[in-house]
Amino acid sequence: MKFILQLFFIWLIYAISDFIVSFLDLPVPASVFGMILLFLLLVSGIIKVQHIDKAATFFNKHLAFFFIPFAVGLMNYGGLIRASGIQLLIMIVVSSTIGLLVTSGLTQFLARRAVSKHEQSQSQSNSH
Structure with a gap:
């Protein structure tokens, strides 16, 4: 029942x-706008991951199935x-290379920033 409620929620x-x-x-597909909306709801804490985890896991597990119509459409x-x-x-x-480079650059930037914040908090706690 929880799974069906999560599917309904998504x-x-x-x-x-x-x-x-x-x-x-x-000029945006509703599915893309929906993903942005879901992201904002998760980040803001309005909904918790536990509210959608089973349904999201199902969709991720069967992701290849959702590309079959696209692949069949390419035959035309x-x-x-x-x-x-x-x-x-x-x-x-x-475009894939650019996406990978931007993603990896952003990940490295955020990781360095997190490490520097951690080091600053460590140095501040050691000075007290």
């Missing part, structure tokens, strides 16, 4: 985000892929 967040995107005519664009495959491949590689 669906509710999506439904709310779909309404907001439609109402405000935002065989001619485009043959004609522009190299350009598409270059765009995918470059």
Whole structure:
């Protein structure tokens, strides 16, 4: 029963985000807006991870299943892929590389910042 309630809660967040995107005519997919909304709710502490953990684990475990429609849809664009495959491949590689570099740079920055804060708190506690 808890799993079904968690699924309903995640669906509710999506439904709310779909309404907001439609109402405000935002140029963002409702699913992306819903993920941002869910992130903000989690970070602010309005909802706890325990409220969605079982459903989120299920979705992560079966993530490949959700890409099947996308992969089947690509079959309709065989001619485009043959004609522009190299350009598409270059765009995918470059954008993935940029994403990885930005993510790793941000992770290193935040890790260094956390270490320096920890060292500052250690030095302040040692001086007292």
